[in-house]
Amino acid sequence: MQIQDLPYPDPGVPDARSGPRFLVWLGRNQLGGQLKALVWGLLHFLSVSALPFCVGFAVQAVVDRSGARLALAGGLLALCGFGIALGDTMLHRAAVTNWITAAARVQQLLARRTALLGSALTRRVAAGEIVAVSTGDVEKIGWFVEAVSRFTAAAVTVVLVCVALVVYQPALGVVVAVGLPVLALSVLPLLPRATRRADFQREKAGRATELASDTVAGLRVLRGIGGEELFLDRYRRASQEVRHAAVRSARMWALIHAIQVFLPGLLLIVVVWQGVHLAREGRITVGEMVTVYSAVMILTYPLRHFTEIAMAYSFSRPSARRAARVLSLERATDGEGSREALVPTGDLYDPATGLLAPEGRLTAVVCGDPDAAGELAERLGGHTAESSELPSALVGGVPLDELPLDFARRAVLVQDKDPVLLSGTLRELLDVPSSGDVSPAEALSAAQCGDVLDALVQGSLDADDPMDARITERGRSLSGGQRQRLALARSLVTAPGVLVLDEPTSAVDSHTEARIADGIRSLRQGRTTVVFTSSPLLLDHADRVVLVHEGEVAAVGVHRELLHSDVRYRAVVTRETDDEAAEQELNQLQELEEIEETA
Template sequence: MQLRDLPHTDPGEPDVRSGHHFLVWLGRMQLGGQLAALLWGLVWMLPIGAMPLAVGMAVQAVVDRDGGRLAGAGALLIVFGGLIALGDSMLHRAAVTNWITAASRVQQLLARKAADLGSVLTRRVAAGEVVAVSTGDVEKIGWFVESFSRFTAALVTALAVATGLVVYAPELGVVVALALPVLALAPLPLLPYATRRADDQRAKAGRATELAADTVAGLRVLRGIGGEELFLDRYRAASQEVRTAAVRSARMWALIHAVQVALPGVLLVVVVGHGVGLARNGTITIGELVTVYGAVTFLLFPMHHFAELAMAYSFSRPSAKRAARVLGLARTAAGTGADTGTDAGALGGELHDPATGLRAGAGRLTAVVCGDPDAAGRLADRLGGHPAEPGGLPSVRLGGVALDDVPLAGARAAVLVQDKDPMLLSGTLAELLDVPASGAVSPAAALAAAQCGDVLTALAQAAVGVPDAGDEPMGAPITERGRSLSGGQRQRLALARSLVADPEVLVLDEPTSAVDSHTEARIAEGLRELRAGRTTVVFTSSPLLLDRADTVAFVQDGAVVAEGPHRELLHGDVAYRAVVTRETDDEKQAAADSPRSDGGAVRDEGGVPRMMEETA
């Protein structure tokens, strides 16, 4: 495969039983590239291993004053030099191609898995681990895949040189052949120690990185309470632990390299000492002694490749294990997600979750009140056909069709789930709102319903002087994650994006948590009008949204315990009122002792407790 062919048309289905199986699978997937690297590696290394033979011939020709043999030896040196140059350049090309191809395959697999699971991915695996796998771990995995073919070429060349020495000079070749396995296996007892130290270094580096990221993210708050020095001291301590672990790891790898240099050096001394005695006795010629000396010196070269493969494997094994763990996550535990022949375009009707008993009527605005925000997030994911945790729970059904049995693209086209912390990508406002949509809702209507008037004004001011923006808010740039906007502005833009998509079912998780009460009331009315005739589910505890819903479902301990209009539940369900009004224990007791059915709350003319408007 050539680099111009990337990305892969299909990265394949990885073997994620373990990190080792994943590495083997990667090697099999680019077997052609591995064979090409092996071939060019042999073209490069075999002439290097044979170079001592030509040098020995030249030396012996000089001793014998044989001009013809000297010219032949010179010709061999020229040929070997050309092959070395060709093999070196082509091996580098093939090795880099293998490295980038493997890294690209892993990144495509990770991107596909992230798109498959959506926001559920970070519920099952820490976001930092996903980032680590897609950056540093990908490089380490590619390094092992790339180094394996060079190791194979070095192994074949070393065996060929040892065999040639046995045939060329049996008196010395046998010594080299017997010593070669010892040289190759001597560092193996040290590898487990080196691997453990390398793992310890990576773990401490990961903790230091997480601490640094958390500190940067909360820097504004830390400065407000004067805590930046405290966290800076913690990071200093963590970085020193990383430094100490790195030094310990480097010492072990230095010891391994020292062993791989010292033992061949000892072998070289023994061979030369024995060879000098044989040359004095006339058993071997001076040229043969020079050839054996050069061949033994060459054996230092493949030893370095053996050490590199050991190091690459020790670093890539935990990386491959992490990648396999992430890639092994499934969309669902019970459903197959396979194409069952269901027409995704025909999906519609009531949205029903058998696990909790939640029912969202077709074409109605249903609000869900859940005292546990994490449970609300998991339920919102389930409604989109993406279970947050595998547990064999029954699939959510839309119009009687199990979403787990619908192709992923079809399920997402029918049900759109907006997280409580939606992501805004960098680009212009027009690009932000350019999403797959039915076309029934214009961007202007969606922005109006989401009450984005002040956001448009701010973006129009930011667009002044921006090339190609045309002083229009739709051409204004939005920074990464919308950092240039306030939390409420980001939330409203994300809501507008979801409204533009106009899915059959829209699930919103706390869409107005960062919005003031007056704006929230207008958003509630705009949402109700724009989504008329469409199924909408809103997870919220805001009275302003609840009062405008067609029906409210109260979920407690993983099940719907009450349903009905907001005001009826407020009057008749003490637990529901406690969640919505944020009552304290003392207030609950006072409400229970009060003879009034509404718990003594002061009401306005519309029947909504004033205390709720204040807390909203």
């Protein structure tokens, strides 16, 4: 896989059982790129490591006054130089390709998982953690995948050079062959502590990122309640914790680097001392001593990659763990579907509560518990929680959790009470999969977005057409009511067979709400619509009103009848207190008694 071939046609099914397993799976899926980087890495490192032998050969040629051997040494040095340049260039190219393609694979997997889980994702994983995984963590994972091939090439080179030195000059080669493994393994006792500190730093950084992301997302609310300073203080403390953790981690890595500078120097001293002693005795030549000395000097270069792979793994392991956690999340329903691929039609029915929304009718649902209402709305769309044992909702008698995901989404669309507006133009916002039965203009009109269009044009410098005006991230430049109406227009454009709206007008004034109620009823004529609300203006436009109390349907009728006949319904819709409800019920009983006495 080359960079120009991205994205992957299919990124594959990841092994998300743990962070290390996920890293192994990534490496296994890039064997071609890893082998290519390994080959170029071996060319580069072996060419570098061959320089001492060429230098030693040249020195000995000068001592022996052999012009032919000196010329040969010059040719070998030139060949090594060419191998170093070619190997380094192609190694960098292959390594960066591995890095980018691995990061792209992870990003595709995360995007696919996000699309599969939908709004359920942020209820199970903090938004800040998702941001951390999809940005910084992806780079750390790519770094480790890229570093593996270079480390392997460096390790193979060290082994081959040690063997060559033992064969070339056993007296000094044995010293080097014993000393180099000691150098490579000397930092191993420190790596667990360094890894723990790096993990702790990444954990603190992830929490700070989550706090910053959540603070920015709720900035409008924080300003409204005067909580900016409180959250700013929290972020300051979190930032200081990250700084302290980073300093402690850096100290440990600095110690590791210091050891890897000190011990090779010590090995050089031993090699020089032993070499001089052997040369004075005539057991080795000057060229051989120079060769071994130069080899030890050169081998410190591939040895650095032992530290790099340790750092890459320590930083990528918590990143891979977080990525694996997100990728391991599953829908409670069957994404592939066990039913025939079709979009069902008919009544919408929830077996858990007994809620029935007849086909082609506008049904309003009143629920005193907002959280229970939200859960019911999600269940009506087939978004059943993992821990839930409640049965799936049915459309035309077909359980939604037995349908393929895309067909379930086409059958029922759920707009929750806090819809998200993506950045882009209004035209792009309304460019969603739809049946084509409802135009963007009709949807905007039904959602009463006239003032929203004016605001978008005024806030745009170069857009005369409101459809070309840009919407900022999450629509933060708009008010809550304006965002809510644009989200409603987007839902109306899709024209699904069943549309479920959870409190679609909670942030608008009563006059606008009344016009929106007329617009929804007119535009959704002949289609099944379910609205969760306690607004009398919406309830009065519904064909059928259902009261859900304590997890089951308690009353069914129309708004005006239920308002007079059901105390629980009236308490939710009119916000009556318990005392007022009791007094109202007592008055009704008294009226009934008077009627009976008169009769």
